[in-house]
Amino acid sequence: MFQTKIGFLKATIYYGILILPIPLFIMEFKANRNLFEPIVKKAIPILTIIGLTYLNPLKIIFNISTWKTQTVEMINENRENHKVEFQMKDIGALGYAKRNAEVYYLTKYFYLVLSENYDGRNFIGADWKRIDENINEIGLK
Incomplete structure (x- = not known):
């Protein structure tokens, strides 16, 4: 497993993974009125949100500190x-x-x-x- 000793870098990446899919999802639906046009662009944030709920966001938050x-x-x-x-x-x-x-x-x-x-x-x-x-x-x- 690849790890780092830089706590700020690890926290930024983990919080970004948790927070970024939601604004991307909202922006994608606001930008395109046709729901079926760029299906691949919409699938990435949707799959990320589904994956994060499967992984349990609390587990990710508690795993932010570095060894x-x-x-x-x-x-x-x-x-x-x-x-x-x-x-x-x-x-x-x-x-x-x-x-x-x-x-x-x-x-x-x-x-x-x-x-x-x-x-x-x-x-x-x-x-x-x-x-x-x-x-x-x-x-x-």
Whole structure:
């Protein structure tokens, strides 16, 4: 799964996906008096609205916060962008969600999550080096 550490970018995209289909749908019907003329243009916002109601908009809203790295546990010796990290995400009044994830960084702020189920037995070998570097991006004491 492709993810980012830039919270503003992620929030802008998610809120845009939630809000933008409704004005597009209204503008498309106001611009064309004939309902059957540009059926493809009308189908895109309609299908997006149907898809969003199927996915549950509350799930999308609660998924806006980004995962923050607390500790880099292991690093691949051959590829330094490939790491195993302990990450946390603020979920409001419910506290923090936690995970151990195997990630591959494309840039400093964009990464791919290769596995969310970290098991130490999978990483025993010559390629991985344990470093346990404390990052604390959330800023907990």
